[in-house]
Amino acid sequence: MKLKEDMNPLLLQVFRSVVWVYSVITFLPWYLLSGAGANLDRARRVKARSVSGRPAGPYRATNHEDGSQQKLVSSLHPGVDTLDKVMEHGAARFPERNCLGTREVLSEEDELQPNGKVFKKFLSGDGRTFKKDNHLCSTPPIRVILGEYQWMSYEETYQAAVCFGSGLAALGQRPQCNIAIFCETRAEWMIAAQACFIYNFPLVTLYSTLGGAAIAHGLNETEITHIITSKDLLHSRLKDILLEVPRLQHIIVVDSKPTSWPGFPRGIMVHNMDAVQELGSRPDNMAVARRRPVPSDIAVIMYTSGSTGIPKGVMISHSNIIAGVTGMAERIPDLEYTDTYIGYLPLAHVLELSAEMVCISHGCCIGYSSPQTLADQSTKIKKGSKGDTSVLKPTLMAAVPEIMDRIYKNVMTKVEEMSSVQRTLFVLAYNYKMEQITKGYKTPLCDSLVFRKVRSLLGGHMRVLLSGGAPLSAATQRFMNICLCCPVGQGYGLTETCGAGTISEMWDYSTGRVGAPLICSEITLKDWEEGGYYSTDKPHPRGEIVIGGPNVTMGYYKNEVKNREDFFVDSNGQRWFCTGDIGEFHPDGCLKIIDRKKDLVKLQAGEYVSLGKVEAMLKNCPFVDNICAYANSDQSYVIGFVVPNQKQLMALAEQRGLRGSWEEICNNPDMERDVLHIITEAALSAKLERFEIPRKIRLSAEPWTPETGLVTDAFKLKRKELKSHYQEDIERMYGGK
Incomplete structure (x- = not known):
């Protein structure tokens, strides 16, 4: 997709001539120094092949070095085969390294809109004095000031999780008995999850936006007696349905205030997370032996948000998540402890949970945010204040297409408002860079002079963006690659496959495709006669995408009918999941999603x-x-x-x-x-x-x-x-x- 140039033809020709001269002068040194040839070879290589030789597959990733068929991999580090060991591994290797970070909230403001609605606005700052009516006050009245990120080290995070898990056990939570978390994405969510992994409490995750009936259904189906939540969600969502969840006995609130919780039904006790951690840190409680999980134990029962019907609980074992994390980590180049990840998507979604486990397995920092505070222009950030990306300066980020589309449209709207000369300069640089990256070249001059401001929208240090959850349009993907100066890896996976299936390689700048199978999975295409998709189709084999491998989950909780419909085990004992999505494989082994069974309608x-x-x-x-x-x-x-x-x-x-x-x-x-x-x-x-x-x-x-x-x-x-x-x-x- 080339952008149109509108400018005086003579002036335009001058600019093009300057660019041509610059390209000629810099071609040889940049070709030698940037590794453009190697990047092109990587992009063009065959990334997956059919194991059977048949067009239907199954397709499996090929080895980077020699192009041989890749064996399925299910473990990232030797001996690290359960999620509690992932956190232990991180704490042992990077004890002093920052692990989980949260921006400090110093004060808050309610902003009245013209339509009478009230919105909270956040202002980043350092708590300086402000004037109101010529009187000094230490903070601006009813205004939220966000400070710097406050960090917990890997060792502190691990110890907090151990104490919290011990406290839950002291409150009667038992190994292999389900416990629920109903909370926004924040550091406490991850600490609670790690506690459950360490003490072998299967964690039931529920989206914070589910309706009351869906929440009650999930809690009753999994027979929950203990639930971890936040103060806001307790009062806005949970309190109204407590009488519909008769087994519930303990509510643990992650917020530190208030310390007493009146007005709850008899038989339900409400605790603060701090108090539970303190209870767990007592020597007599810490001395109680814990039952560690084995790889086949259930780690998470994840209730899908579900585009139709009542949400289903997907049973995910420790080994399933470990395999998915292994596959994802392999597609992120040069991943190491110096990286910083920004977490803001729902942790109850498999994409975010898996992405954060990838980071913990490599000692990366995770700074927490929300869609409302992500960037300087976000809805809850006061004009002139800094959003979370500007303060954190992350290098890694997972995003859904909705957020990327928003950034794309906002920037393009501003481009339309530029003067003719500015707009043409931007478009010229955009089209020039598009040509260069498809040849494997870098464009440092364009990046620093033209795209620096756009890149600063996400902090200015982003080096890898992972898109998942829905298809990303070619226009948005191309824009992100060019203007944010970092590769966008488009991925494909489902809750039923731990979010793992495919991810495009970072040096592959083609659009509209989701890449080759990860090293933890293989994919076959099943003919769908009603839709007219067959593996024998030319030029590309097409059909329903079926994913197999150690990342394929254990099935739906208490739902044998759907399990028989969607899952099966082959003669080798490998589990497979029928996705309902329609795909086609390209000659280089990359997959493209072209349809979905449920989205197809036959007209009159x-x-x-x-x-x-x-x-x-x-x-x-x-x-x-x-x-x-x-x-x-x-x-x-x-x-x-x-x-x-x-x-x-x-x-x-x-x-x-x-x-x-x-x-x-x-x-x-x-x-x-x-x-x-x-x-x-x-x-x-x-x-x-x-x-x-x-x-x-x-x-x-x-x-x-x-x-x-x-x-x-x-x-x-x-x-x-x-x-x-x-x-x-x-x-x-x-x-x-």
């Missing part, structure tokens, strides 16, 4: 429409922040629900002379018609078929967030909930009303 005239494909193509339109395509099989056309980009839509409304609130603009039929026209043009440019293009749309003034229940915590669309939410609009757009 017999045409098949891939809703996911339509959405992926249209999300690149500047007017679209999010989109859900929908089709009824008894109808002849596709419709869509669109969360529009507020800045673009308000500018369009101003051009049309329309005035009103955001809701009124979104509900205006003329705006729907205009946006539909723009989306149709974008769809035609993306070469969608006529029957795939939405014929009618509904603009939504309400953004879709996990809190609204319309998307998962990984920002995947919940089609069932979206259909219910927009049922009246569906009937209207299909002529029922």
Whole structure:
């Protein structure tokens, strides 16, 4: 995707000539010093081959050195075969190294919005004095000030986990009896998880955005007596359903204040995490022998956020996670203790948990954040203050496409607002770098002069970005590679495979693909007749993706019917999982996701429409922040629900002379018609078929967030909930009303 240059042709030719001269002068030294030839060889090599020689596979990674078939690997360090040993290994090798970091909150402010809503804003600072009404005060009234990161070393983290686990045992928690954690991503989450791994308490993870019925279902199904949570979630989500969880006896709150918790049902005791750690540190409790886990023991029962129906609990053994972590770590070049990772995705999601375990296994620092405080422009960061990336300056980060798409659109909007000369310089540098990186070259001059500000959005030191959870558009991936000056590894995996399946290699700058199988897994393609996908298809074998290996989990908790549908064991004793995703293998062994069984709808005239494909193509339109395509099989056309980009839509409304609130603009039929026209043009440019293009749309003034229940915590669309939410609009757009 080249960006268009708009500038005086003569001036443009001068710039191009300067770039050409610079390229000629620097070609030889940079070719010799940058290892461009080796990078190209790596990018072009065959990364996986079919073990059987058949087009269907199974495909397995090839060895970097000699191209031979890679044996499946399930262990990262000798003897480290359970998760408690991963933390022990880190504490033994890097005892004084920073492990878990949290920004100190010094004070807070509530900001009243024009619509009457109140939002908390965070201000980074050092606690200096401020003036209000000409009177000095030590902190600005009701304003949140975020300080520096406060760190726990590996040894301190390990000891805190041991004490907490001992305290839980003193409160009656028993080995191989489930314990739940219902908490936001923070250092205490990881300490609690490590405690459970050390004492062999299977950890039940629940998303903080699940509804009350789903939370109660997970707690009752796993027979929970102890739960770890935060003060906010206890009062906002848990308290209302406590009577629906009759086995619950102990609630452990990770916040240090308050110390007493009145108003809870009889029989339920509420404790502070600090108090439980203190209880566990008593000599008589520490002296009690603990039962260590074995690799086949359940480490985590992870309830998926689920795009449909009641969430399912996935049973993940210690050996499953170790295998997944081993595969992921192999794809991150030069991973070592000097790296700093920023954690902000839900730890109840397998991508974040696995990424942080990768870091702990290599002695990296993990600094905690949230989507609302991640960058200087984040919603809870006061203008002029520093977001978490600016303070932490991370080198590693995992992200979902929703967040990357947001960064991409924000930067491109600012590019559109530049003067003609500035915009053309940016575009010229963008296109020049795109050509250079595809040849294996680096562009230090462009990086320092043109892309430095964009790179600073994530702290300026990022060297590897890992994208997962959903497909990443080619435009966004290319933008991240170029403007953030670091490779983006797009990965593919599921909770049922510990998040591990494939990750693209960091020197492979192709887009739209998810890379070759990891060294812990192998992939085969199963024909899907209904959708017309076969392993004999030309030029690429296609079919349902089936993943096998030691990272494939033990199945769904108390759900034998789904286990028989989705999992199977082959004659060699290896477990396999049928993903429901459709993929194709390219000649170099890389996988591309092209469809999903559940996303395929057959229209009245017999045409098949891939809703996911339509959405992926249209999300690149500047007017679209999010989109859900929908089709009824008894109808002849596709419709869509669109969360529009507020800045673009308000500018369009101003051009049309329309005035009103955001809701009124979104509900205006003329705006729907205009946006539909723009989306149709974008769809035609993306070469969608006529029957795939939405014929009618509904603009939504309400953004879709996990809190609204319309998307998962990984920002995947919940089609069932979206259909219910927009049922009246569906009937209207299909002529029922």
